Amino acid sequence: xxxxxxxxxxxxxxxxxxxxxxxxxxxxxxxxxxxxxxxxxxxxxxxxxxxxxxxxxxxxxxxxxxxxxxxxxxxxxxxxxxxxxxxxxxxxxxxxxxxxxxxxxxxxxxxxxxxxxxxxxxxxxxxx
Amino acid sequence: xxxxxxxxxxxxxxxxxxxxxxxxxxxxxxxxxxxxxxxxxxxxxxxxxxxxxxxxxxxxxxxxxxxxxxxxxxxxxxxxxxxxxxxxxxxxxxxxxxxxxxxxxxxxxxxxxxxxxxxxxxxxxxxxxxxxxxxxxxxxxxxxxxxxxxxxxxxxxxxxxxxxxxxxxxxxxxxxxxxxxxxxxxxxxxxxxxxxxxxxxxxxxxxxxxxxxxxxxxxxxxxxxxxxxxxxxxxxxxxxxxxxxxxxxxxxxxxxxxxxx
Numbered sequence: 566x567x568x569x570x571x572x573x574x575x576x577x578x579x580x581x582x583x584x585x586x587x588x589x590x591x592x593x594x595x596x597x598x599x600x601x602x603x604x605x606x607x608x609x610x611x612x613x614x615x616x617x618x619x620x621x622x623x624x625x626x627x628x629x630x631x632x633x634x635x636x637x638x639x640x641x642x643x644x645x646x647x648x649x650x651x652x653x654x655x656x657x658x659x660x661x662x663x664x665x666x667x668x669x670x671x672x673x674x675x676x677x678x679x680x681x682x683x684x685x686x687x688x689x690x691x692x693x
Numbered sequence: 694x695x696x697x698x699x700x701x702x703x704x705x706x707x708x709x710x711x712x713x714x715x716x717x718x719x720x721x722x723x724x725x726x727x728x729x730x731x732x733x734x735x736x737x738x739x740x741x742x743x744x745x746x747x748x749x750x751x752x753x754x755x756x757x758x759x760x761x762x763x764x765x766x767x768x769x770x771x772x773x774x775x776x777x778x779x780x781x782x783x784x785x786x787x788x789x790x791x792x793x794x795x796x797x798x799x800x801x802x803x804x805x806x807x808x809x810x811x812x813x814x815x816x817x818x819x820x821x822x823x824x825x826x827x828x829x830x831x832x833x834x835x836x837x838x839x840x841x842x843x844x845x846x847x848x849x850x851x852x853x854x855x856x857x858x859x860x861x862x863x864x865x866x867x868x869x870x871x872x873x874x875x876x877x878x879x880x881x882x883x884x885x886x887x888x889x890x891x892x893x894x895x896x897x898x899x900x901x902x903x904x905x906x907x908x909x910x911x912x913x914x915x916x917x918x919x920x921x922x923x924x925x926x927x928x929x930x931x932x933x934x935x936x937x938x939x940x941x942x943x944x945x946x947x948x949x950x951x952x953x954x
Contacts, residue, residue, distance in 0.1 A: 578742040597900055625902055629892065638850060657747070679925065682703040682921050686922070691891065
């Protein structure tokens with residue numbers, strides 16, 4: 566896929582109407598991972614509108630999004646910034662060798678009380 | 694009342710308390726939880742990407758089984774509830790997903806989102822009623838209790854339709870019903886840091902600490918949750934000042950059946 570096709574694919578699977586965004590920044594203002602993100606939630610929407618697909622694909626922020634849906638719930642225009650972030654993360658992890666974590670990363674993180682839910686959730690979010 | 698029940702992977706392993714106290718309490722309240730057969734892990738998280746299909750199939754299998762067994766599916770873990778309810782919404786409203794998933798699963802009759810997914814707290818509120826629960830309390834839990842919702846029960850509210858997403862009340866009403874003093878605190882519907890600990894454990898630690906500090910400064914003596922991951926994160930990073938327990942444990946205690954669990 567070329568850059569334009571990748572951008573179209575991200576837009577299609579994001580499931581949201583990015584052109585409704587009025588750049589108020591409320592999504593980023595309520596994001597619990599804001600400080601940790603190199604590209605902020607409102608910028609994910611803005612970059613997609615402007616076609617800055619490569620920057621999105623190189624983003625570190627896709628590994629920090631908590632999928633807590635606060636941005637989706639609180640957007641006054643019904644846009645889903647999380648949908649864009651998830652679409653980018655899914656597009657990246659579907660590429661060969663681009664998983665966020667590997668099986669070898671898991672054992673050092675596991676302690677006696679770790680819930681299976683955490684292992685499954687993290688693997689689903691970061692791996693394909 | 695009999696109801697099809699989906700426990701989920703963690704309730705059979707690390708979160709046995711959440712499950713067993715729910716079962717003994719349900720007996721007292723006249724509910725028989727009918728564990729569905731051969732259920733599979735829900736996947737823990739819902740992927741919002743519109744072309745995602747394979748990761749939603751296990752939820753559909755559970756939903757289809759519940760459709761044939763009473764039409765309701767009871768959930769208890771917040772994550773399972775979130776995933777199953779959202780997949781059910783897709784089956785109902787996303788034609789493309791519904792057609793492809795049904796073509797693959799080939800049930801006797803296509804599944805189109807007919808099952809009603811209800812969380813245990815919704816069952817207490819809507820099917821039994823907090824008034825009736827209050828009448829059955831033998832050992833009131835006389836403590837200042839903070840109800841922690843987190844994200845998964847509430848959001849996205851258009852699909853979850855669980856409670857008011859910014860000012861929920863079901864946990865507080867539950868706490869009142871079991872004889873406790875509910876403590877409303879600002880961070881009760883904010884994220885605990887979830888699965889991000891795998892990539893950035895400091896971020897999860899920071900979010901969990903903020904939740905516990907918020908509950909503590911509001912005067913809470915104990916925090917209740919319905920989510921095994923929230924419980925793990927809050928206990929691990931909360932500094933141990935306030936204990937975090939499953940809401941079902943306090944329910945069983947108040948109903949006088951904790952020893953049976």
